[in-house]
Amino acid sequence: MTERLLCRLDEIEDGEAKGFPAPPGAFIGLLAVRQGGTVRVYLNSCPHIGVPLDWAPDEFLDATGTHIQCATHGAQFRIADGYCVKGPCMGESLEPVPSVVRDGKLFVEEG
Helix, strand or coil, X not given: CEEEEXXXXXXXXXXXXXXXCCCCCCCCCEEEEEECCEEEEEECCCCCCCCCCCCCCCXXXXXXXXXXXXXXXXXXXXXXXXXXXXXXXCCCECCECCEEEECCEEEEEEC
8 A cells, every 4th residue: 555645734724624636547536624633534426426525626514514515416424434414325425535644744545
């Protein structure tokens, strides 16, 4: 396994999300949600029909900031595990991407 640097942790505000373009050779980008020192990373793809989740750059969360929300159908996903709690893909989950915060930087596993 190799690691790819996504960003510095301080580039994602606490309680916010940030999108990242697909890496070379991939078709789907990533999203990262920060809650304190914890960051969760998922593929930026709704399990319902595979569309990107953001309605504008880095806009992934619902109005309360408590769920990831799909801009296309309004499906809502728990931040902690990506599980869909509302919408057409209820019971499905976002695909997690293994990640680690080290030395103030966010890395994801590739390969």
